[in-house]
Amino acid sequence: MARVTSQRPPASVGQPTLDEVARVAGVSRATASRAINGGQRVSARAQSAVDTAVRTLGYVPNPAARSLVTRRTDSIAVVVPEPDDRVFSDPFFAGTLRGVTRVLGERDIQLVLLLARPGASTARTLRYLTNRHVDGALVVSHHRDDRLAEHLADIGLPCVFGGRPWTGGDRVAYVDVDNVAGEREATEALVARGCTRIGTIAGPADMTAAEDRLAGWRQAMSSAGLAADAVEHGDFTEASGEAAARALMERHPDLDGLVVASDLMAAGALRVLAELGRRVPDDIAVVGFDDLGVAERTSPALTTVRQPVDEMAERATRLLLERVDEPDSRPMRVIIPPTLVRRASA
Amino acid sequence: MARVTSQRPPASVGQPTLDEVARVAGVSRATASRAINGGQRVSARAQSAVDTAVRTLGYVPNPAARSLVTRRTDSIAVVVPEPDDRVFSDPFFAGTLRGVTRVLGERDIQLVLLLARPGASTARTLRYLTNRHVDGALVVSHHRDDRLAEHLADIGLPCVFGGRPWTGGDRVAYVDVDNVAGEREATEALVARGCTRIGTIAGPADMTAAEDRLAGWRQAMSSAGLAADAVEHGDFTEASGEAAARALMERHPDLDGLVVASDLMAAGALRVLAELGRRVPDDIAVVGFDDLGVAERTSPALTTVRQPVDEMAERATRLLLERVDEPDSRPMRVIIPPTLVRRASA
DNA sequence: CCGTTGCGTGGAAGCGCTCCCACGAACCGG
DNA sequence: CCGGTTCGTGGGAGCGCTTCCACGCAACGG
Structure with missing residues (x-):
């Protein structure tokens, strides 16, 4: 007689795990994992077995588990220190968001919007960034008093600033228009x-x-x-x-x-x-x-x-992703030349 | 002679773990964990020892590890299906974001911005939501064709819609102005x-x-x-x-x-x-x-x-958090009465 | 014919955390 | 004075995943 040892609810029901995929596919968990992540060193037979199993089970990898071991979260933060109402409705912000999402979409990376509330200290924001909840940070609309650039450089989180930061400009990457x-x-x-x-x-x-x-x-x-x-x-x-x-x-x-x-x-x-x-x-x-x-x-x-915001945001995001992949690279600066657009007012 | 068995880099250096906190505080990992999470069933002595250890080590809990076992991520998604440029610059969106962050700030919950790109299918969005990367979803500005409400109801993710959804309005909660x-x-x-x-x-x-x-x-x-x-x-x-x-x-x-x-x-x-x-x-x-x-x-x-967007967004967010805490509650509808503001044009 | 290589594979060790459970100590009323 | 309760504690299992390593096997050159 089998001993009943289940001590907790049997994992949220319906959410298949890698184990089940492996079992259904008739391979080991290790092979299943490999097949799912790019399929290096996996035979065609195993690959297709896993693919089928994934499809029939509707398997979706648990991001927390994955992130725990890979130490990556596949998400980056867009940090807006002290967002007054202005920020949101500003077309600059809108364009930035557009550029960022365009790039992130290509790589299946998610965007965490980090909005320090007006008046609130940046402590909470920093704590969040410190514990590596995200792979990197894109900071926009920062002000003089938040020494965010230095703090971020200190904790070693890959980050790129939109616009030259007041201090620490030599320690962090940024994209700015001239x-x-x-x-x-x-x-x-x-x-x-x-x-x-x-x-x-x-x-x-x-x-x-x-x-x-x-x-x-x-x-x-x-x-x-x-x-x-x-x-x-x-x-x-x-x-x-x-x-x-x-x-x-x-x-x-x-x-x-x-x-x-x-x-x-x-x-x-x-x-x-x-x-x-x-x-x-x-x-x-x-x-x-x-x-x-x-x-x-x-x-x-x-x-x-x-100033081509969309493009700047794109550049900044790509720069950030590069730094995420290659954390030891030297912080780069991208300065984009603006162009004068002549209309009626001058 | 001690056997050297370290096979990997010794965990990203500088990031203290709960184990170290426990060791420094002179308690077990279990007690340290309890002390950090609210301090139920923890003696004052142990509590303060842990507090001190946390502070001196600069300990920040690893969210992935925590989330792996608690099955919560302490983040919610704000979903914007098919965001044309309009959405961003729309003051409606700005107000919503403001209301949402205000509520989330109270509870240390983060905001993941999920923007399906124009033209892109919602498949990616759904996949993301399915694997429980977030505890819940707030959907704004949805259109007729995305059957998001039904899909979300199907996968059982707590969600609240901003504005009545086209279909599935009886299966999901929503906040709307009349x-x-x-x-x-x-x-x-x-x-x-x-x-x-x-x-x-x-x-x-x-x-x-x-x-x-x-x-x-x-x-x-x-x-x-x-x-x-x-x-x-x-x-x-x-x-x-x-x-x-x-x-x-x-x-x-x-x-x-x-x-x-x-x-x-x-x-x-x-x-x-x-x-x-x-x-x-x-x-x-x-x-x-x-x-x-x-x-x-x-x-x-x-x-x-x-229409009081800020308030509506707040209500929606609170509603969502309630549903996250109490997933089996019946989906609620909040209909807010609008008020006519008389100015010069009529 | 046998070492050598390379490839596909599975076993198993964790990642850092929470929480169940068992255990001892202190405390209570009878 | 003792059984029962409560409280604080630590051991340990396990969340779901990746990845190291060792192993077997076929292919290959000498």
């Missing part, structure tokens, strides 16, 4: 069309992209011998663009050119300019930054600096 | 203000929300004894709203009221109406649906039906 060159080019375009009083609406001072664009504007202004005194900061939202434009036009009513660090802010600025009765581009020429859809829909359509 | 009532109320508001020729821009016919809103419009029109003949369909984007408005005004130049199934489409419609020289609301009153930010920024500001 913000300085982009905004310089934008400014030069205004100079070339004859503007002499050019102001700028910059982004939040705690983001490198914003600072770099501001630097680009300054460079171009200085090269042209123009005074770089008309600066106002926004936070990349449309509303902040309106406010900044209003303040700027009040302080410098003589502006004939406006370099704005994002299209969304530029859209806000255009609205204010229309309100004030300034014709664009005749009275004042405006150039934006991003070209992620908004620029085409403003009136007048916005001349802007295009 | 679209019929909402659009009926919107239409009635136009009737009340004296409109007699009321058209509608409906959403895509393969989404229940769109169909329900259309039904609400029809109901109100019929109750008021008005002809429900001016219907045009869009896909919830601003561009489609423009096109639909154009078509509608061409076919029915006498319209004095317009019920639009989303604010984004309404924004497009407003633009077209301005272009055609129709004054809103004097010549034609317009009412939208959503109230997720866009409505406040159109000109004139949009009277609209507010």
